[in-house]
Amino acid sequence: LNNTNLFTVNASVMMDVQQPRIVVVGAGVAGLGAAIKLKELGFTDVTVVEAADTVGGRVAKANIGKAWVDTGAQYIHGSSEENLFYCLFKKYGFLSQIPDEGNSVFYRHDGRKVDTEFAQRVYEKGESIIRYRGNNTGGSLGEHFAEKAHGVIEASQADEKTVVQGVLALVGKDYLLSIAASDLHGVSADSWQYYINMGDDLNVEGFMFQVVEKLAENFPKERLLLNKAVRKIEWDGSFPDTKGLEYPVRVVCEDGAEILADHVIVTVSLGCLKAKAANLFNPSLPAEKKEVIEKLSFGNLAKIFLEYEEAFWEKNVSCISFIWDNDSVASAPPSQTEWLKHLSQFTVMKPEERFGNILIGWCPGDVADLIETMAEKELASAITEHIRMFTGNPNIPPPKSIMCTQWRKNNFMRGSYTFLPVGVDGKVMDVLAEPLVATKNPNKDLQVLFAGEATIKTLYGTVQGSIISGHREAERLAQRYGRTAPPAVHCESHT
Numbered sequence: 001l002n003n004t005n006l007f008t009v010n011a012s013v014m015m016d017v018q019q020p021r022i023v024v025v026g027a028g029v030a031g032l033g034a035a036i037k038l039k040e041l042g043f044t045d046v047t048v049v050e051a052a053d054t055v056g057g058r059v060a061k062a063n064i065g066k067a068w069v070d071t072g073a074q075y076i077h078g079s080s081e082e083n084l085f086y087c088l089f090k091k092y093g094f095l096s097q098i099p100d101e102g103n104s105v106f107y108r109h110d111g112r113k114v115d116t117e118f119a120q121r122v123y124e125k126g127e128s129i130i131r132y133r134g135n136n137t138g139g140s141l142g143e144h145f146a147e148k149a150h151g152v153i154e155a156s157q158a159d160e161k162t163v164v165q166g167v168l169a170l171v172g173k174d175y176l177l178s179i180a181a182s183d184l185h186g187v188s189a190d191s192w193q194y195y196i197n198m199g200d201d202l203n204v205e206g207f208m209f210q211v212v213e214k215l216a217e218n219f220p221k222e223r224l225l226l227n228k229a230v231r232k233i234e235w236d237g238s239f240p241d242t243k244g245l246e247y248p249v250r251v252v253c254e255d256g257a258e259i260l261a262d263h264v265i266v267t268v269s270l271g272c273l274k275a276k277a278a279n280l281f282n283p284s285l286p287a288e289k290k291e292v293i294e295k296l297s298f299g300n301l302a303k304i305f306l307e308y309e310e311a312f313w314e315k316n317v318s319c320i321s322f323i324w325d326n327d328s329v330a331s332a333p334p335s336q337t338e339w340l341k342h343l344s345q346f347t348v349m350k351p352e353e354r355f356g357n358i359l360i361g362w363c364p365g366d367v368a369d370l371i372e373t374m375a376e377k378e379l380a381s382a383i384t385e386h387i388r389m390f391t392g393n394p395n396i397p398p399p400k401s402i403m404c405t406q407w408r409k410n411n412f413m414r415g416s417y418t419f420l421p422v423g424v425d426g427k428v429m430d431v432l433a434e435p436l437v438a439t440k441n442p443n444k445d446l447q448v449l450f451a452g453e454a455t456i457k458t459l460y461g462t463v464q465g466s467i468i469s470g471h472r473e474a475e476r477l478a479q480r481y482g483r484t485a486p487p488a489v490h491c492e493s494h495t
């Protein structure tokens with residue numbers, strides 16, 4: 001061998017060692033984040049396997065009226081340069097297209113409008129109480145909010161008490177929307193103790209799916225296998241390929257395809273893990289991981305899109321809220337007949353030139369589950385009566401079209417996002433994020449890794465949490481193979 005040949009041989013041996021075969025299960029934000037980061041880190045043998053016929057997962061779109069709308073995530077939680085998603089919006093040039101927020105209007109159930117300034121003042125007071133970061137209190141957010149809200153109601157003037165109570169109840173309901181839960185009494189008061197607050201929310205309706213589609217362009221299409229559901233992940237094994245090479249992991253798909261791998265990054269939702277983990281993994285998951293999957297809650301959020309021929313709201317209005325008298329401030333779950341009590345917020349899709357006249361009605365938890373089972377006609381007529389009653393306008397026509405999301409029914413989501421029930425510490429998400437430990441061949445480590453919104457206690461339930469969790473697992477593998485990535489610290493360095 002001359003020197004050149006020696007170099008070639010060594011280089012090819014290096015390639016084998018340095019190029020492990022990696023499979024990413026799921027092409028949601030976490031899966032795409034992991035796959036793109038792996039590519040950036042120089043891993044070339046990466047395949048993404050996705051059950052749906054499109055990328056994005058819980059960032060999804062549907063066509064209603066004149067435009068495509070976001071049926072999943074639509075807010076950047078924390079609009080600052082610390083937030084990777086905010087940076088993506090900036091990079092792809094969408095930020096400048098986001099319209100300004102308009103005004104809110106508040107109606108009582110007898111059709112009277114509440115003075116907006118007054119309602120907003122009470123609302124902000126309620127928000128400051130509910131945005132509470134308990135540390136190891138072990139209590140419920142419902143208890144905390146009910147107690148503090150009671151103080152505010154007591155301190156208000158006698159003739160204002162009813163409305164103050166109604167507005168505070170609305171704050172509780174709106175908060176349930178952000179948690180996707182049914183009852184604040186079931187939510188941990190310590191939910192946000194590890195959470196990173198990156199700033200105010202920004203409504204990016206109609207752009208979130210576009211950003212994720214752009215993001216997906218950074219990964220080769222031929223390595224992204226759509227319509228390919230994974231049925232089984234066999235790990236801690238030794239599976240030979242046709243060339244006799246041994247792999248520790250075998251990913252078996254519903255269509256019978258088998259993909260051998262050194263590492264698999266699992267990004268399926270907590271809802272899917274709850275429903276399917278027992279059959280998905282062989283050997284099965286360790287007891288502590290199973291326990292965490294059971295303990296964490298996976299909520300639901302329904303978005304009901306209502307398209308109207310003409311707007312019945314004023315041009316500058318962006319949110320219409322309904323206030324009930326004598327409503328309970330921490331909102332126990334309503335009975336089947338009272339579900340409309342939880343349909344108290346409608347946001348207006350803006351601008352009208354782009355979307356037409358569309359409202360989004362929002363429902364959390366059990367009510368969202370119930371709504372998913374209702375026929376569109378039944379839903380449209382109940383909502384029309386509801387809106388007529390609150391606005392005091394019996395002439396509001398039914399919507400010309402209606403569409404309701406179906407996140408709980410979706411076999412590959414099983415709900416919307418994770419929340420912490422009372423008594424569960426966010427640290428359990430670290431356990432969910434732990435890679436599985438191989439026993440038969442400890443040299444073949446990091447066989448099964450986990451990413452996704454439920455694996456990140458500092459940003460769960462968000463798109464930025466998902467992408468960061470994907471990066472985290474890509475970087476875990478990079479470290480294993482002695483590769484380093486420059487730290488991304490500001491917008492310009494995020495991709």
Ligand SMILES: Cc1cc2nc3c(=O)[nH]c(=O)nc-3n(C[C@H](O)[C@H](O)[C@H](O)COP(=O)(O)OP(=O)(O)OC[C@H]3O[C@@H](n4cnc5c(N)ncnc54)[C@H](O)[C@@H]3O)c2cc1C
Nearest residue numbers: 026028029030051057058072073074075230452453462463
């Ligand atoms: C209605 C709604 C509103 C939301 N609003 C916001 C918001 O405003 N702001 C925000 O930041 N976040 C919001 N979220 C949360 C956010 O969308 C999620 O946190 C995030 O998109 C989750 O990404 P992920 O990659 O972790 O999981 P997913 O998006 O669930 O990705 C997992 C992927 O795995 C695939 N999969 C599942 N099982 C299999 C299988 N067996 N084989 C192959 N593939 C499989 C799924 O099809 C999916 O594409 C919202 C979510 C919903 C549902």
